Amino acid sequence: MNAAQQRPLEGITVLDLTTALAGPYATLMLAGLGARVIKIENPSNPDTMRNNAPYLGRDGVTLQKAHDDDLSLSLLERGRNKLGVTLNLKSDEGRALFLDLARHADAIVENFSAGTADRLGIGYADVAKVNPKLVYTSISGFGADELGGQNRAMDTIVQALSGLMMTSGNVGEAPVRVGIPIGDLSAPLYATIGTLAALMQAQRTGEGQHVDVSLLGALTSVVACEQSDVMERIGRSTRTGNTLTRLAPFGVFAAVDGHVAICAPTDKFSSALFDAMGQPELGTDERFRTRDQRVRHADELHRMVEAWTSTVTTQAVVDVLSELGVPCGEVRTPGEAVRDPRILRRGETTRLEHPTYGAIDDVVVTGLPIRMSRAWTGFDRPAPQLGEHNQAIYAELLGLSDEQLVELSGRRVI
Structure with missing residues (x-):
């Protein structure tokens, strides 16, 4: 400027x-x-x-x-x-x-x-x-x-x-x-x-x-943008914790040296995530084949994602998912974030x-x-x-x- x-x-x-x-x-x-x-x-x-x-x-x-x-x-x-x-x-x-x-x-x-x-x-x-x-x-x-x-x-x-x-x-x-x-x-x-x-x-x-x-x-x-009370009426808690079940797989997951955010709600993103996890067969698994099915089995799916991320570093997760085009990012401290050169x-x-x-x-x-x-x-x-x-x-x-x-x-x- x-x-x-x-x-x-x-x-x-x-x-x-x-x-x-x-x-x-x-x-x-x-x-x-x-x-x-x-x-x-x-x-x-x-x-x-x-x-x-x-x-x-x-x-x-x-x-x-x-x-x-x-x-x-x-x-x-x-x-x-x-x-x-x-x-x-x-x-x-x-x-x-x-x-x-x-x-x-x-x-x-x-x-x-x-x-x-x-x-x-x-x-x-x-x-x-x-x-x-x-x-x-x-x-x-x-x-x-x-x-x-x-x-x-x-x-x-x-x-x-x-x-x-x-x-x-x-x-x-x-x-x-x-x-x-x-x-x-x-x-x-x-x-x-x-x-x-x-x-x-x-x-x-x-x-x-x-x-x-x-x-x-x-x-x-x-708050009303998220319609949390509607989710509650259909059996989902208003409390989302570190994951968002209606968009599964979507959330923050533990890695060896920190945490990483992964957002893969679409078929394309989730398929790429399963490839990165070394489990491409999950893409055709009846539990995770469609978006609605992934939401239905969100808790199980999120446990599987974290079982993978917890064995590798945040940088390794970000590197492989970025290469595959899956939205992701390491969880940074405020001090790190505000000093991002960009x-x-x-x-x-x-x-x-x-x-x-x-x-x-x-x-x-x-x-x-x-x-x-x-x-x-x-x-x-x-x-x-x-x-x-x-x-x-x-x-x-x-x-x-x-x-x-x-x-x-x-x-x-x-």
Whole structure:
């Protein structure tokens, strides 16, 4: 990619009211696509992720902050390519300044608890009065319309309520939490898609709208793609463990030195797998001759596959199956996976640098896994310090003087 190329969202301004992970990840995607994302934080109570361990500083990565310029990896990762301002939205002057900013914006993204933005006087109805074309995206635990009862959500809560925890693991075992915050990462992807679609509609019609995405809805929608409850009704457990019986042979199998994933659901793939196993006759065995029969005898088939893989190395399995065209891959650690040269070259992951000390430790974080032939996408600016761009944004967009900024700062409005 060429940084001199135009960026897809150049000219789009987004006000970022988000904190923690789900919201900042959505605005990170928009920033990586070229939008001018202005991260707004309370000067006295900034985004909590600024205090998330681990930290990166002059000593490299540490679990506890030792120096004033040690910065949270969460901030360094999710704050890239954003501008940072401070603003006290609980004050009358702060709300007025925010609405002034909204007049110059194309979109707002927030992830307050449902109803909070309205109580602050900065909800969709408030900003639509000053900028009818503005797109207002809310990311919440259970939806912007769920104003009563339970309306706060953490990723683990959403994993539990979505049914996801009862799809992983084996029958009879305790629920299994997915190791990454998949709810906090899936909802912002839907929010980004919704924001972009609403921006396109606003450009066409001149009218903005409220985009409403919930963590529970997003993750439950993903869970529903697999129709686990239907499988349960026809005698299959919702718990799939390391294999997927409805696509047998399909799963993760032990090898001499690790584990390997093999996906051979079609007749062509399964026949090639049987050849690799040294048992080509299984292709005509009545138990495994057709796809439905392989599903019917999945447990037996998977035991036979592992009886073979457990006698050879992962590399040997991958080599022979790759030669035969069977989808397969070794099970890698996260550290190995994110440093795959192909992934780094494409910018799908990237090495993180401290804004002052540079590349002082080997830290690899998320990139932007979207490449375009006529536009540049990705991250080339570090996360902002708290209020770093106050002067630039308030002077440029709102025309405030240096004296006004000093006065507002002294009264903790900004």
